[in-house]
Amino acid sequence: MVTEQSFIMVKPDGVQRGLVGDIIKRYEQRGYTLKGLKLMNVDKSLAEKHYEEHQGKPFFPKLVDFITSGPVCAMVWEGKNIVAAGRTMIGATNPQASAPGTIRGDYGIDMGRNIIHGSDSVESARREIGLWFPEGLAEWTPVAKPWIYE
Numbered sequence: 001m002v003t004e005q006s007f008i009m010v011k012p013d014g015v016q017r018g019l020v021g022d023i024i025k026r027y028e029q030r031g032y033t034l035k036g037l038k039l040m041n042v043d044k045s046l047a048e049k050h051y052e053e054h055q056g057k058p059f060f061p062k063l064v065d066f067i068t069s070g071p072v073c074a075m076v077w078e079g080k081n082i083v084a085a086g087r088t089m090i091g092a093t094n095p096q097a098s099a100p101g102t103i104r105g106d107y108g109i110d111m112g113r114n115i116i117h118g119s120d121s122v123e124s125a126r127r128e129i130g131l132w133f134p135e136g137l138a139e140w141t142p143v144a145k146p147w148i149y150e
C-alpha cells in the first residue's frame, strides 16, 4: 500500500467559527491517521512561504493578511490516497462551487473565507509538511488499521 501524507490546515475563519472539532472528526472517522497537530499563530514569512506559488497574484496580499489574522490549526494526516481524497473532502476553492457534504460546501460562502487548506499534490505535501512541522511528526501504528484497510 502506498501511504501518503497531506498537510491540512484549518484557517483562522474555521478556528474562530469553532469548526476544528468537526474537521478533525471527518478525517479521523474516515480512517486517516493523525500524525501532527498544533494550534499556532502564523507570521508573515511563513504565510508567504506557504503560498509562494501565488506570489504576484492580485489576491496574494489579502490572503497573507487573512492567514496571519488569527491562529490556524495545522495538521498532518496519513493514509492511502490522502492527498487527492483529502482535497475531495474539502471541495472546490470557491465554496459556492463546492458540493454539499464537502467542508467548504457545508460551511463556506466566500473564496477568501474558505475555512481549510489541503495539499494539492504529494510533492506540495512534502514541501508543506517540512515547512510547518520542521520538528517532525508523531510515530505510531493505529490498532484499527486492519479494520480500515483490506
Ligand code: YYY
Pocket (backbone or CB within 6 Å): 054, 059, 063, 092, 093, 111, 112, 114, 116, 117, 118, 120
Ligand atoms: O488550493 P486551494 O486553497 O483550493 O486554492 P488555491 O488556488 O491554491 O488558492 C489559495 C487560496 O487563495 C484559496 O484557498 C483562497 C485564496 N484565493 C482567493 O482569495 N482568490 C482567488 N481568486 C484564488 C484563491
Ligand code: MG
Pocket (backbone or CB within 6 Å): 120
Ligand atoms: Mg492550493
